Each structure stands twice: as structure tokens, then as C-alpha cells.
Amino acid sequence: xxxxxxxxxxxxxxxxxxxxxxxxxxxxxxxxxxxxxxxxxxxxxxxxxxxxxxxxxxxxxxxxxxxxxxxxxxxxxxxxxxxxxxxxxxxxxxxxxxxxxxxxxxxxxxxxxxxxxxxxxxxxxxxxxxxxxxxxxxxxxxxxxxxxxxxxxxxxxxxxxxxxxxxxxxxxxxxxxxxxxxxxxxxxxxxxxxxxxxxxxxxxxxxxxxxxxxxxxxxxxxxxxxxxxxxxxxxxxxxxxxxxxxxxxxxxxxxxxxxxxxxxxxxxxxxxxxxxxxxxxxxxxxxxxxxxx
Numbered sequence: 048x049x050x051x052x053x054x055x056x057x058x059x060x061x062x063x064x065x066x067x068x069x070x071x072x073x074x075x076x077x078x079x080x081x082x083x084x085x086x087x088x089x090x091x092x093x094x095x096x097x098x099x100x101x102x103x104x105x106x107x108x109x110x111x112x113x114x115x116x117x118x119x120x121x122x123x124x125x126x127x128x129x130x131x132x133x134x135x136x137x138x139x140x141x142x143x144x145x146x147x148x149x150x151x152x153x154x155x156x157x158x159x160x161x162x163x164x165x166x167x168x169x170x171x172x173x174x175x176x177x178x179x180x181x182x183x184x185x186x187x188x189x190x191x192x193x194x195x196x197x198x199x200x201x202x203x204x205x206x207x208x209x210x211x212x213x214x215x216x217x218x219x220x221x222x223x224x225x226x227x228x229x230x231x232x233x234x235x236x237x238x239x240x241x242x243x244x245x246x247x248x249x250x251x252x253x254x255x256x257x258x259x260x261x262x263x264x265x266x267x268x269x270x271x272x273x274x275x276x277x278x279x280x281x282x283x284x285x286x287x288x289x290x291x292x293x294x295x296x297x298x299x300x301x302x303x304x305x306x307x308x309x310x311x312x313x314x315x316x317x318x319x320x321x322x323x324x325x326x327x328x329x330x331x332x333x334x335x336x337x338x339x340x
Contacts, residue, residue, distance in 0.1 A: 051289035051332045056340040057280040059259050061101040063340075067283040068102055068177075070340050071253055077174025081108035081140070082200055084181060084191075085131045088120045089269030092260035094181050096135040108177060109141040113167045113200065116207035116219035119269060145169035150203030153246045158238030159324060160213040160231060164198075165206030166243065175251040178287065182256040182294045184263035184309050187211070188233065189318020191265050192294050193254040193287040194325055198239035210235045230320050237324035240287065244330060254290050255283040258297065263312040276305035288331025292322050 054070045056063045081103050086093030103110065114127055121127040124147045136142050145167025152163040153170075180196040188195050202210055205217040212222060213231040226232070244252065258279035264271035279297050284290040295318070298309055313319070326333050 048332070048334065050334045050336045051284060051286035052338050053286075053289050053293040053335045054283045054338045054340050055280055059098070059257060059278055059281055061098055063281055064099065064102045064255065065105060067255065067281050067340050068105070068253070070338070071283055071285060073253055073285065075106055075175040075177060075253065076251065078172060079106050079108045080111040080170075080173040080176040081106070081179050082111050082176060082196055083179050084196065084200065084266040085112045085121065085127070085136055086134055086266040087269045088130050088133060090266055090271050092181065092183065092262050092271055092274070093134065093266040094179065094257055096139045099179060100139040103140045106177065109143050109173075110136055111143045111145050111167070111169070111173070113146045113202060113206075114144060114204040115267065116204045116211065116222055119267075122204065122219075143169055145201070146203035150205055153242045155238045155242045156245060157328065158241060159234035161209070161235055161238040161242075162214070164239045164242035165203050165209050165217060166201050167203050170201065170246070176247055178252060178254045180254070180256045181260070181266055182258040182282070183261055183265065184312040185265040185316070185318075186268065187316065188236065188321065189313040189316030190295065192256050192291040194236060194240050194291050194321050197243050197287065198236040201243055202239060206239070210239050229317055233317065233321040234324040236321050237328055237330065240325055240330055241328050253283070253285065254287045255281065256290055256294050257281050258294055261298070261309055263308050275308050276301065276303040284335070286331035286335070288322055288325045288333060289335035292333050293335050293337065295319060295322065
């Protein structure tokens, strides 16, 4: 079986982001969404606006995000806009909170748990998407990369609750009392990814993971743990499954003694199961070859 290609460049610079994007050799059509995490105020590990600005400019992209399903500064549109401005994103590109007005249901065909996924309604305004993700740990998912950015990240506030509870509730207020067993949550993320890929068209989404500031905690954490291992580099692929697998493997195979806490975070949450589930749904391959840029 032919392996998916995952491009890699060690230097984490604006020029490197452009080089690795160009290595994918696909032109994003029409109105382009650039999905990032805008980061919870108090945190500081989210992708630096100055790092991503040249690439966003190159593709005439609009930075897109959705509100969160938990307490904090991004749970309401009003406060989220303030956070986005404070973090510098409104200064580099147009920004769209996709569920500022409402959300919409898109179908999940053949999923593990979900029959539909609830995403920001403004998703319908975009023709293509760059999934620009910060790869790092995560308190619930184990790690966050392309698959989490495409599932939880594009989910509306209600959609985030829906995914986290594997389809039990859309109410953020009821999220914490309806958490399923861990693998069901991870499988629901894969379900949500399938819905987005089917809705947008797989040929219309590109994926880049920046593996820097490798905290065990997500950018949704207002007080994340200090990273204990060094930055790895930038990875990119047309295949989100191969991409997240490659980043997971890069942490595991690193010679950095500081990797232990991140590996513990990933493995204690069975993080690789999101990749396994996405593979089982046919969203990509787990076998890959690294192509150095």
C-alpha cells in the first residue's frame, strides 16, 4: 500500500511555513478559511500571529474559530473577540467567529457515535480550508493536532459539548455531567472530522501542524504547564491521520529526555485512539513517509 507523504522542516519560521505549504503543491480555491486556536487568555503557547501572518497573507485567508463550551474568556462571542484582539490576530488578517450568529448540523455518515455534527454556521461561507494546528498535549484528548482542530475546533459551543459527550447533549452546561468513557469521546472526534471532510471535500483541506511550545496542556488552558521538551518542527500533509501519527511518533522517538511528561499525558488519555478511529473511518493512512523540505 502506498504511504501518505508527510512533509517536515525543522526550522520554525514564517519562511518555513510558506515552504512547507508550497511543498504540498495544492492551490486552495475560493474563499479560504485558516483554522487556528486563538488561545485562552493567560496562556501563551498558541501560534504566534507574526509567525503565521505571511502564510495567511499568501493565501488571502480568513482566520476562523468557534466559541468554547466551558467557562473562560472565549465562551461568549463578545469576550472571545476581545481575546482575539488581545492576542494579536485581528491585526494580521480578517477573523471570523463562525458560530457568532448560530450553528448548523452537518451529517456524519457511518460514524461510531454521532449522526450529525454541529459546526459554526459561517463554515458554509468558505470554499477551502487550511487546518493550521499547534501540536501539543491536551488534558482530555491527550494531544491536540489536526484531528482535534478539525473536530472540537470547528464545532460550535454546542457542537463541542456534543462531541465531548459522544452525542449525549448539546448543552455546555450539561457537558461535565455527561462525559462518556474515554474511547467514545475520541471516536466522536473522529466522527466529527469525517463530517467536516465530507462537507468541505477532502481535496479542499490542507493540514499543517506546528510542533513547538510542547506543553502537556492545550492552548485552551489559561495556565498551561511549561514545556519540558524542545520544539520539533513543522509537519504538513494532505492526510490528517498520517500527519497526527507522524507528530505523535516524533514525540515518542525523540532523544529529548524532557519528552516523558508529554508521552505520559498522551498515553494516559489513549490519545492515539483518535488516530486509530479516524483511520477506521477511512479518513487517511497511518503508514507514512517523511519528506524533508
